[in-house]
Amino acid sequence: MNRKCTLLFAVLVSAFAAGASAAEGGDAQAGQAKASMCQGCHGIDGYRMAFPEVYRVPRLGGQHPAYIVKALEAYKSGNRSNETMRAIASRLSAKDMADLAAYYGSATTVTAGSK
Numbered sequence: 253m254n255r256k257c258t259l260l261f262a263v264l265v266s267a268f269a270a271g272a273s274a275a276e277g278g279d280a281q282a283g284q285a286k287a288s289m290c291q292g293c294h295g296i297d298g299y300r301m302a303f304p305e306v307y308r309v310p311r312l313g314g315q316h317p318a319y320i321v322k323a324l325e326a327y328k329s330g331n332r333s334n335e336t337m338r339a340i341a342s343r344l345s346a347k348d349m350a351d352l353a354a355y356y357g358s359a360t361t362v363t364a365g366s367k
């Protein structure tokens with residue numbers, strides 16, 4: 253684990269400890285910290301999941317923030333069915349979603365290990 257990862261992890265832990273104290277609206281910096289739990293799947297170019305069938309993991313960087321929030325809400329509510337994303341989205345608050353959307357929406361390319 254490099255220095256940047258360690259730092260991100262520390263920020264992530266404190267971001268969740270701080271809970272809902274943050275301001276309304278998407279905060280890209282907070283989103284970047286939270287995104288460390290998404291990068292394992294979404295940060296890998298051309299990554300494919302092998303279960304329950306082989307399918308691609310969509311790239312999030314550069315997608316419209318409103319689309320990202322809608323997609324996460326749909327997974328959480330069950331309107332969009334994907335076991336993996338449902339499990340993840342169900343643990344996200346509206347604030348988490350807004351932050352993540354702000355982060356991914358502002359990043360044109362988000363790949364694992366890039367700076």
Ligand code: HEC
Pocket residue numbers: 286287289290291292293294301308309310311312319320321323324332333334336337340352
């Ligand atoms: C274990 C792997 C994994 C992790 C971790 C993961 N995702 Fe996903 N994500 C997927 C897969 C696979 C899909 C495609 C599901 C589908 O076909 O609906 C997806 C789809 C999405 C979509 C819809 C994209 C689109 O183009 O429609 C969004 C938004 C998303 N994920 C956000 C996130 C966020 C934010 C996190 C972190 C909080 C995260 N994901 C963590 C595997 C993952």
